Amino acid sequence: MKFSILRVYTHFYNQVKIIGILIALLTFGMFATSGGYYLLITKFGADKAFSMIKEPQKEVLKGGIVLKTDPESIRKGKELYESKCYFCHDAYSNKREVGPGHKGILKNPFLPVSKKPATPENVANQIRKPYKDMPSFSYLSDEDVENIIAFLNTL
Incomplete structure (x- = not known):
């Protein structure tokens, strides 16, 4: 048994350098592909805007948002939502389509992305200056933004 192990060892001893180089290349290739995949998914770091890294965004609408509850504003907000937001967001569930679902969005403690x-101010900020791919x-x-927020408040 020992002699067979020694024969195999001496037979492959000359090829250890080549095997070591192959292992190093495979390791480098695995790290390079995982890093490349990460960069492709994040669009080469474009998911973090420089202005958000540099300083936090200021509120878009000074003085806050008026949270409307009248049926007319909610109806207009629903029409705007269906014409502008419906393609990417599902208003009646939390399922992610292209963007996150909006069911109970203003009743949750945090915005999904x-x-x-x-808060209505942060939703308005997201509509005007989106955080990610929106x-x-x-x-x-x-008024349009306030109407959309009035509709979102009913979900």
């Missing part, structure tokens, strides 16, 4: 407190809706008027 940015993890900021779930498109900006900065062209919406203050």
Whole structure:
């Protein structure tokens, strides 16, 4: 038994350098692919905006958001939601479509992606200056944003 192990060992002894180099290349390749995959998923770090790293964003609407509860505002907010938000978000569940579901969004302690407190001001901020992959809706008027928030408050 010992002699067979010694024969195998001496036979492969000359190839140890090559095997070591292959192991090193495989290890490097595994780390490079996992790092490359991470960079592709995060779009090369684009998920963190430089302005958010540098300093926290200021409130968009000074003086706070008026949380409307009248049926007309809620109806307008629902129409706006269905025309602007429905393609990526499900209003009646927490399932993630393209973006997170909005069921009970203002009743939760934190917003689903940015993890900021779930307040009307932070929702307005998210609509105007999105945190991640969401498109900006900065062209919406203050009233439109307040109507969307009024609808979200009913979920």
